[in-house]
Amino acid sequence: MKSLSVLTLSIIGTVAGAVLGVLLIVLTTLPEQASVQATDIDYLYDAFLLFSGIIFGIVVLVLLVAVVRFRARPNDDRDGSNLHGITWLEVVWTVIPFILVALVAFFSWNILNNGNVTGAAEKSGQRVHITAFQYGWKYTYLNEDIAIKDSPDLVVPVNVPIAFDITTLDVMHSFWVPAWRMQMGATPAQTNYTSITPNKIGEYDIVCAFLCGTGHTQMNSAVDGGLVTKVRVVSQADFDAWVAETKAKAAAA
Ligand SMILES: [Cu+2]
Known part of the structure; x- marks a missing residue:
């Protein structure tokens, strides 16, 4: 367990999440497509399903590993370490979601705007x-x-x-x-x-x-x-x- 770095976990999570995303895309039945715009919008839907699957995979895997690996063992009554602020980590977890949401907004805008006829x-x-x-x-x-x-x-x-x-x-x-x-x-x-x-x-x-x-x-x-x-x-x-x-x-x- 100790040898699992966050990077390794992220890679495993990405693969597992991608599999989940593809599975959801295959299993989801959308209504029949009867407009030019429907094709693009469904493409966007599938892309987001894959994207969300990957993020879900990474988050859940890291969460599960953290819960198991850092759990309190029996008779361990020590306090956790007293941390206050890790600037680089806070920057990372702000910048990455910002980039992801900006990408989602860009692709949505692009497709929905093309669909505006x-x-x-x-x-x-x-x-x-x-x-x-x-x-x-x-x-x-x-x-x-x-x-x-x-x-x-x-x-x-x-x-x-x-x-x-x-x-x-x-x-x-x-x-x-x-x-x-x-x-x-x-x-x-x-x-x-x-x-x-x-x-x-x-x-x-x-x-x-x-x-x-x-x-x-x-x-x-x-x-x-x-x-x-x-x-x-x-x-x-x-x-x-x-x-x-x-x-x-x-x-x-
Ligand atoms: Cu009504």
Whole structure:
């Protein structure tokens, strides 16, 4: 035991932690990926899982070894040594976590910022306003050519960047499409913005991620008896047809 230096322990901890991290990555099942941003965000998630696994491995191993090696033996009533401050050690345990957290912040910023396609979405003209309320969502297509108001259904074309803004009529809600890895809070008296590029045709669940009242579960399209429909990602042709059909219905009414 005496021959185990902190360095040796750290190396063993790193390897054990990395194994744990990889195991967690393999065992974790994330929802299906249906947006360009989802791939990057999952990559970030896996990287952090590995990273956290390694730190967990080192900390737990050093802790366990310290507990065993420096425990008080029977009949040992001596006081511990009277230490006050070890400057180099304090500098080390401040600087290392600072660097680690700064790295995490940098990588997160890099990926989340790349995922911000608001500029592209504004150019593509696909802007959808989401209104959250107790208990449901309404969608208004702000694109002048489309101009659909208060649709209960969210239908979007595939491979087109879409800019969303979101408000609420009452309390806080949070619009979440797990398959897009996109979640945006609806905050009273405030408009929040986000954007996403759906890249897979299909129907995906919409979930309200804030507990917003007794009907909260009804804002989840995966729940039986839910009041909301799934988001439909369709081809451009199907989207144009849906727009024409919805407008014809509105005109007839
Ligand atoms: Cu809600």
